[in-house]
Amino acid sequence: MAPVFALVDCNNFYVSCERVFNPGLAGKPVVVLSNNDGCVIARSNEAKAIGIKMGVPLFMVRDLIKTHHVHVYSSNYALYGDMSRRVIEVLMQFSPDVEIYSIDEAFLDLAGFNGNLADYGRSIRATVLTWTGIPVSVGIAGTKTLAKIAGHIAKKSKKADGVLDLTTSSYQRDAALAITDVEEIWGVGRGYAGFLRSVGIKNALELRDAPENLIKKRMGITGLRILRELRGVSCYPLEQGPHSPQEITVSRSFKHPLADAADLSEAVAAYTSRGAEKLRQEHLEANVLAVFLLTDPYGKKDRYFNMKTVRLPFATNDTGELIGYAHSSFDEIYRKGFLYKKAGVIFRELSPDNCTQTSLFADHRKEKSGKIMEAFDSINSRFGRDSIRYAATGTAGDRKWKTVFQWRSPSYTTDWNQLPKVS
DNA sequence: TCTGGGGTCCTAGGACCC
DNA sequence: TCTGGGGTCCTAGGACCC
Numbered sequence: 001m002a003p004v005f006a007l008v009d010c011n012n013f014y015v016s017c018e019r020v021f022n023p024g025l026a027g028k029p030v031v032v033l034s035n036n037d038g039c040v041i042a043r044s045n046e047a048k049a050i051g052i053k054m055g056v057p058l059f060m061v062r063d064l065i066k067t068h069h070v071h072v073y074s075s076n077y078a079l080y081g082d083m084s085r086r087v088i089e090v091l092m093q094f095s096p097d098v099e100i101y102s103i104d105e106a107f108l109d110l111a112g113f114n115g116n117l118a119d120y121g122r123s124i125r126a127t128v129l130t131w132t133g134i135p136v137s138v139g140i141a142g143t144k145t146l147a148k149i150a151g152h153i154a155k156k157s158k159k160a161d162g163v164l165d166l167t168t169s170s171y172q173r174d175a176a177l178a179i180t181d182v183e184e185i186w187g188v189g190r191g192y193a194g195f196l197r198s199v200g201i202k203n204a205l206e207l208r209d210a211p212e213n214l215i216k217k218r219m220g221i222t223g224l225r226i227l228r229e230l231r232g233v234s235c236y237p238l239e240q241g242p243h244s245p246q247e248i249t250v251s252r253s254f255k256h257p258l259a260d261a262a263d264l265s266e267a268v269a270a271y272t273s274r275g276a277e278k279l280r281q282e283h284l285e286a287n288v289l290a291v292f293l294l295t296d297p298y299g300k301k302d303r304y305f306n307m308k309t310v311r312l313p314f315a316t317n318d319t320g321e322l323i324g325y326a327h328s329s330f331d332e333i334y335r336k337g338f339l340y341k342k343a344g345v346i347f348r349e350l351s352p353d354n355c356t357q358t359s360l361f362a363d364h365r366k367e368k369s370g371k372i373m374e375a376f377d378s379i380n381s382r383f384g385r386d387s388i389r390y391a392a393t394g395t396a397g398d399r400k401w402k403t404v405f406q407w408r409s410p411s412y413t414t415d416w417n418q419l420p421k422v423s
Numbered sequence: 424t425c426t427g428g429g430g431t432c433c434t435a436g437g438a439c440c441c
Numbered sequence: 442t443c444t445g446g447g448g449t450c451c452t453a454g455g456a457c458c459c
Contacts, residue, residue, distance in 0.1 A: 034445035041445070057444040075445090102441045102448095189439050220451065222438080249447055298444060309434095344446090403445095 003234045004167060006108040006121060007139045007147040008091060008128070010084075011155060013104035014042035017083045018073050020133035021412045021420055029070040033058060036255045036404045037074050074405035082413045086132045094124050099238045107144060109238045121163035140165040141173075144236045145229035148186040149176055149204060177205035177230065187226045192219055204230055244350070245282060250275040251344025255404045257296065258340050264293065265330055267401035269392035271345045272326040276319040277380075279347060280373055283354065285315035286347035289322065291329040296341040304340075306333035315351050318369040319376070322347075323392050343401075384415075 010016060014032040019025045029046035033039065040047075040056050050068050052061050058072075065072060084103045091098050097109035113120060121138035128136050139151025146166055153176055154164040166173045183193040185204050195218050201207050207215075208230035215223040225235040250271040258264055268291060279286060292307035308329035316322060326345055380387050393399075410418035 036443095036445075038444055055445085059443040062443090105441075187439065191438060219438095222451070245447095246449070247447095251446070253445065255443090296444090342445095 001111050003142055003237075004110040004113065004117065005141060005144050005147040005234075005238070006095075006110050006117075006124070007101075007144070007151040008087075008106050008108065008124060008136050009139070009151045009155065010087060010104040011135045011137060012042055012044050013084075013134070014073075014075060014080055015044045015047075016134050017076075017080050018409055019044075020083070021079075021409065025071055029068055030073070031065075031070055032073045032075055033407070034075060036253060037406050038253070041075065072407050074408040076405075076409050076411060078411040078414045079409065083132065083134060087128055087134055087136070090128050090131050091124070093127070094120070097238055097240060099240055107147070107238055110140065117167060118163055118165040121165060125162050136162070138163045140167060142167055142232050143229040143234045145186050145226060146173070146232065149180050149184075152180070152184060174205060177208055178203055180204040182207060185226065185230075187222060192223070195219070244284065244352075246348075247350065248275050248278050248282075248284075248286075248347045249344060250278070251292075251342060251346075252401070252403055253342045254340070254401050256400070258400060259336075259338070261330075261334050261336070263400050264334065264340055264343055265327055266392065266394040266399060267343050268326050268330050268345060269323045269390060270394065270399075270401070271343065272323050273319050273390055273393055275345050275347055276317055276322050276373075277377065279317035279350070280353070280377060282350075283352060284350040285317045285353045286322070287312055287315045287349035287351060288347070289325050289329065290346040290348065291326050291333065291344070292346070293330070293333055293340055293343050295338050299341075302338060304335060304338045306335075308333045309348075314365075315353075316366075316369070317353055318373060319390060321369070323390060327392070 015030045018030060018032065025044075027046065028044070029050055029052075030044040031040045031047050031052060032042040034041045037058055039058065040052055040054065040061065043052055043054065047070055050064055050070070052064060052070070064070065080103060088098065088100055088106060091106055091108060095108040095110060099107040101107055110117065110120070117140050121140055125136055125138055128134060137151050137155040139147045139149065139154050140163075141147040141150045150164040150166045154160045154162055157164070164176070166176055180203055182188050182196045182201060182203060183190070185207065188196070196202075196207060199214065201210055207227060210227065212224060212227060215227050219226070229235050252267070252271065254267075258267070288309060288311050290307055290309040292305070294305040295303050297303070310325055310329055312325060376388060410420070412418060412420045
């Protein structure tokens with residue numbers, strides 16, 4: 001059976017989430033910002049039309065925002081994560097095989113579907129909108145790369161109105177490829193686009209018809225796969241089921257740079273603690289831990305970056321143990337005299353937390369740690385994150401490294417105290 | 424004079440994604 | 442003054458081994 005993929009992509013997802021709970025934002029320019037309200041990471045169509053670019057630092061568009069009365073929100077990941085889960089739930093009703101690709105995108109396997117695919121796509125779009133309030137676009141094709149292209153056109157084209165099926169006509173498929181610039185192709189970023197343009201390949205149609213060896217030479221196996229997917233040969237199957245991460249990172253920039261080891265080691269402890277929670281959530285343990293520190297990468301002078309990686313004597317997800325190792329690593333890379341802008345912790349070589357055979361000593365240690373961590377997590381899940389935490393993550397009221405969210409909307413769906421009020 | 428070759432593992436860096 | 446966070450995969454090169 002020939003594969004058929006539908007890509008369902010939430011339009012301007014974070015902005016759409018804000019609009020669900022604040023309908024007054026409809027038709028108005030809206031942006032959502034990154035951590036510390038640093039950059040614009042989501043824009044409504046109106047904000048795009050004004051010329052606010054993706055990823056632009058807030059201070060560079062202050063004037064635009066003021067003159068056009070743009071509504072500004074800090075990011076609220078608790079809200080977006082919950083809305084994403086709701087969208088996925090709806091999609092599950094349309095196919096038993098759904099791959100959650102990112103917070104705002106999913107692939108559906110529609111290979112077994114008998115009927116009009118475009119109609120089915122329109123039904124998906126209408127249902128998601130009714131049940132969650134989130135507008136989506138749907139692209140349907142024989143490979144994931146072609147489905148991405150279909151989705152992209154579905155979103156922009158007035159005629160498509162949110163849904164495009166490229167499985168029915170090769171004429172239509174070629175037309176879609178011809179209007180897709182190389183930089184819009186999934187897997188082609190700035191580097192590859194520069195190369196492709198330098199050899200005269202400007203759009204997806206020209207890439208599809210390019211010689212394999214030319215592409216292979218400069219873009220490796222990745223390039224070859226893109227080319228084949230454009231030709232309709234599916235190279236990326238639907239990936240389903242519980243996926244286990246290869247690594248877990250927790251890192252943050254600081255609103256204001258930090259110099260003191262005391263502040264930085266608090267931040268490192270807090271990131272380690274958050275990372276350990278993620279490990280336990282995934283039922284994983286880390287065998288390797290890395291800590292890194294860096295100064296302002298945009299700064300001209302006194303730049304510093306360092307990372308220390310250590311292999312742990314036992315795989316663990318115990319917060320206290322991990323903080324101990326993280327602090328030793330931190331001590332090795334911290335240098336007095338620099339202004340640090342960011343710190344982070346990475347866990348690697350993750351193994352399942354159930355079946356590690358170690359030693360008698362380790363088994364005893366693990367049993368104790370497991371019970372403590374279980375209690376720790378259940379308290380925080382019941383009373384909110386950080387209801388209890390390790391003293392190493394800071395006890396003073398002013399933890400200088402804390403991320404700033406000046407314009408955060410309430411967590412309408414995940415916090416009893418912040419439910420929307422109807423009056 | 425003539426100085427191998429292949430495999431594996433690890434790491435760093437590049438490129439890309441949302 | 443003010444510039445996010447968290448991932449994946451691939452490749453090249455070095456170390457090491459036989």
